[in-house]
Amino acid sequence: MSTLAADGIVHSAHRTPHSARFPRPPGDDEEEVLIGLLSGSSTAQAGAGRAHGMDAVEEESDDGMEGKKAVGPMSTRDKYAIALLIVLYLIQGIPIGLAFGSIPFLLKSKLSYSQLGTFSLATFPYSLKLLHAPIVDAIFHPKLGRRKSWIIPIQIIMGSLMIWMGNNASVLIETEHPPVNYLTAIFTLLIFFAATQDIAVDGWALTLLSQENLSYASTAQTAGLNSGYFLSFTVFLALNSADFANKYFRTVPSEVPFLSLAAYLRFWGLVSFAVSLWLFLFKREDPVKGDEDDLHLGRIYKSMWEVCKLKHVQLLCIVHLLAKIGFQTHEAATNLKLVEKGLNKEDLALVVLVDFPFQIIGGWLAARWSVGDKALRPWIWGFWGRLGFAVYYMLLLWLFPKPPTPASFFLLLIVSNVLSQFAATVQFVGMSAFHTQIADPMIGGTYMTLLNTISNLGGTWPRFFVLRGVDAFTVAxxxxxxxxxxxxxxxxxxxxxxxxxxxxxxxxxxxxxxxxxDGYYIMSSICVGLAVILLVTFILPTAKMLQALPLQKWRLKSMPL
Structure with missing residues (x-):
């Protein structure tokens, strides 16, 4: 894969205690792109918006009671805005799919699990973007725009890096002995810029969309990021495999793949340039107005620090840092082990390809289940499901047949992967919906970035140690x-x-x-056993307690000056 947080300030149509009112500036027209994805309006899509931290459906009335406001009809201007957001999230998803998915697969035959663990450090900037999110919020060029000041130069840098890597793919990745440390440093830099672009895009979404349709930002995020990840992982691996092309498309076998890594990187580098040029020439960003001028860098950092000092936020952060330990071996090493056992990479790509539409359906269902005062209920269900699949895949690998893989076993892999990813999607949406409910509206962007960053970190920090542990426990x-x-x-x-x-x-x-x-089974058993103990003794009772707290417990009493 990887949660994504909004970093701007939530624009509220009603003044809440101690919160400033930020009027939404008028929008302007953009070219219509991918409008076919955006027709219609539904309660489910509104619920999906809760997973992104921009709950425009629930508002507080003057007496402090929460009410419901129906999502308004989708205007043409909002459709254009969502199309633009999808394109920006898509550009962000391309390097993420490479770093989190394709590159480890391409390197597996040349590197040990410990070396892959070193490369996994390249994904850390995405989990640490909170550290510089206030800088992106506070510093900008007024004439260019608060968000374009970051998005345009960052996308140009990302495009330049991808073109450079494409021109040097033969010595970076396709060589017999890839320079692991050098490669890790390059992808760390690329993911850092992708994470920074994410902060700016998330913040821009809050002003691009009208208040009544703000929840559709989650739809744009899901469509764009998932499509980018999908293209860079599943589609690229399939088109990069000559065996896949020979098996499913070609009548005359060939050793040449449909798509090389170098060509793929150069193509998306040029796309980044083209979108940046279009933004600079044709897309006007509305100027900063009203109380947003008071959001200087020091004030944003102070508010973030005040949020970190809240007792219940600290407990939730501890839950995030511990909750994903149980399935880290499964998620970090299972697919690599399937290839090691003899599953063809092109067949594995097909397994993931089939799973993509089910992830969208899973997110839609989980968004509906998360509405109300028990948003963590699907998260708890998904927790048990993911632990169960971590155990299940150990058995599946133990019984894996010798190549070629029988059709019946291949079908079992497809079904297993769909159900496993469904549990992960349910967990993600449930927790994101809870974040939306508790985030303080007067610093909604910073609050959401904090919670989502800690959640990301909870899935990132164990991976390095897990992959090294697989090698440490292996005797070969x-x-x-x-x-x-x-x-x-x-x-x-x-x-x-x-x-x-x-x-x-x-x-x-x-x-x-x-x-x-095989150290995989030992490491996975340790992770699952530790997770069950933590779940029963700490995570489950703490989650239920946090879910039952009134909203006032999560809010700042005043905005620091």
Whole structure:
């Protein structure tokens, strides 16, 4: 994959205690793009908006009671705005799909799990964007626009990086011994810029859309980010595989893939340039008005610090940091293990391809379940489901048949992946809806960025240690044939087969690596066991307690000056 937080200030149509009123500036027209995705209006889509932290449906009346306001009809201007947001989120999703998905798969045959763990550090900037989110909110060029001041130069930098990587793909990724540390540094920089673009786009969404249709920002986020990730992971891996093309499309086999990594990176680099140029020449951003001028950098950081000092926010952050430990081995290593067991990469790409529409359906259903005062209910259900699938996949890998994979087992993989990802989607939407309910409206953007950043970090920090743990617990040795022993297999002393150096040495000796103890099962069992203990003793009772708290417990008494 990866939650995404709004970083701007929530524009409220009613003044709440201690909150400023930020009027929405008039919008302007844009070119119509992807309008087919945006027709109609539904309660489900309004509920989906809660997952993004922009709940325009619920408002507080003067007496403090919450009421409901129906989502208004979709205007042409709002459709244009959502189309623009989808394109911007799509550009952001391209490098995310590469870093979180495709590149680890392309490197797996050349790197150990420990080295892949090092590369996983490249995804950290997406979980640490809270540190510079206030800077993006507070510093901008007035003539260019509060959000365009960041989006345009960042997309140009991202495009330049992707074109440069495309021109150097042969020495960075396609070489026999990829420079792991150098590659990690480059992708860390690329993901940092993608995370910064995310902050600016999320903030712009709050002023691009009318107040009554603000919840549709989540629809744009889901469509854009998921499509970008989908294109860079599933579609790219499929088109990058000559075997996939030969198996499903070609009548005459060929060793040449439909799409190379270099061409893919260069194409999206040029798209980033084109969209940035269009924004600069044709899209006008409305000037900052009203109380937004008072949101200087120090004030935003102070408000973020005051939120961090709230007792219940601290408890929720602890829950986030611990909650995803249980399924980290499954999510970080299972697909890699499937390939290691003999599943073709093109078949794995097809498994993920089938899953994509079910993720959209899962998000829609979870959004409906999360409405009301029990938003964490689907999150708890999804928690048990994801732990169950972590155990289930250990059994599935243990029973994995020798290649070629039978059709019946392949179908089982598809069904298993759909259900597993459905549980993950339900959890994500449930927790995001809870974030929406509790976020203080007077600093809604900073509040949501804080909560979503900690949630992201909870799924990022264990991965490095999990992948290293898989290697640490694995015992694999090199078996070589010896003519002196009448073709009996002898154990080559000191020739371990866990590190890449050990595997290379084994190959040079004409041997075969034999896994005597697979660290995947040990590491996954440790994670699941620890998660069950944490769930029963701390996470579940704490989640129920936090869910029952009144909204006042989550709010600041006053805005720091």
């Amino acid at each position: 040795t090199c078996h070589v044939d010896s003519s002196l022993a009448k073709s009996s297999k002898l154990l080559a002393a000191g020739a371990e087969c866990v590190s890449e150096a050990g595997k290379a040495l084994c190959t040079e000796r004409g041997g075969t690596c034999v896994i005597e103890r």
